[in-house]
Amino acid sequence: MTLVAQGVVVRQLTAHADLLATQRLFESIWQGDTPPVTAELLRAMTKAGNYVAGAFDGDVLVGACAGFCSPPAARSLHSHIAGVAAETRGRAVGLALKLDQRQWALDRGLTEITWTFDPLVRRNAHFNLAKLAADATEYLPDFYGDMHDGINAGVESDRLLVSWRITDPVVPRAVTARGAVALDISDGLPVRGSASGTTVLVAVPPDIETLRTTNPAAAREWRHAVREVLGGLLAEGARVTGFDKAGWYVLERSTQ
CATH class of the missing domain: 3.40.630.30 (Gcn5-related N-acetyltransferase (GNAT))
Incomplete structure (x- = not known):
């Protein structure tokens, strides 16, 4: 083909x-x-x-x-x-x-x-x-x-x-980043927040590849923070529903 x-x-x-x-x-x-x-x-x-x-x-x-x-x-x-x-x-x-x-x-x-x-x-x-x-x-x-x-x-x-x-329709969807911020960014570093509510946001840095070269310690901090927050939410049953262009993973979770 x-x-x-x-x-x-x-x-x-x-x-x-x-x-x-x-x-x-x-x-x-x-x-x-x-x-x-x-x-x-x-x-x-x-x-x-x-x-x-x-x-x-x-x-x-x-x-x-x-x-x-x-x-x-x-x-x-x-x-x-x-x-x-x-x-x-x-x-x-x-x-x-x-x-x-x-x-x-x-x-x-x-x-x-x-x-x-x-x-x-x-x-x-x-x-x-x-x-x-x-x-x-x-x-x-x-x-x-x-x-x-x-x-x-x-x-x-x-x-x-x-x-x-692949048997489902592949329809890109725009995701509006609104919800509880479980991991934010401040001065280039990860800042943990709240994972309450049904919609949860997890930030990632703008350019991890450059950060690995310019500030390896910050890059490692991001690695561990995203592992703990994003990985933890998925382990608890949350589902990633999209990724906003502003730099957020968007997750939906049950509050029960």
Whole structure:
């Protein structure tokens, strides 16, 4: 299947040259000592019938995504890794990949796609929860352990697991940030508040990636605060219903 969208062509990858280009793209994005995935692993994944796709601007690979299927009864695909070249950000290449992935899964009778993301990265939270309307289902403290790439080195790898129910209409919704503020921001640092009421807000910093470089201590403080507050609310049964552009996770909880 080939999808043409957002000014790029998305297609499944099987040729060794394309899989090697994917490895190199991921290396350029994550900038670690070892590639996040190798061409050999991607080759095995495609041979086993899993999802490996690339987005091309002409002949140039500018984005890629790979995932593997869960046990048959789950009817689910786990999207393990996705990345877009820095020079094409803002062109919705990531959206084109997700639309292709959704169609690939639907064609195979799957009903869900899952993936994880760092809950401190605002743009990813907004894309996943507001634009795609995926559901946040679980907070995973230090999920991958120590990571040694250029993005995650030196910080704990907390992740938020999301579930995208692909058989439901994917209708982005605007979320108005109104409710009890469980975690606020003041002078760049997290400030704990009240989680009373049915609608609860949890702030994240404007740019955690820069903060990790300029103020590692503050970045660690945010990591632990969001883990405690957002993770705690989810553990208590609250449900993430969106992410406001102003920088808030919006949660609904029962007061009973």
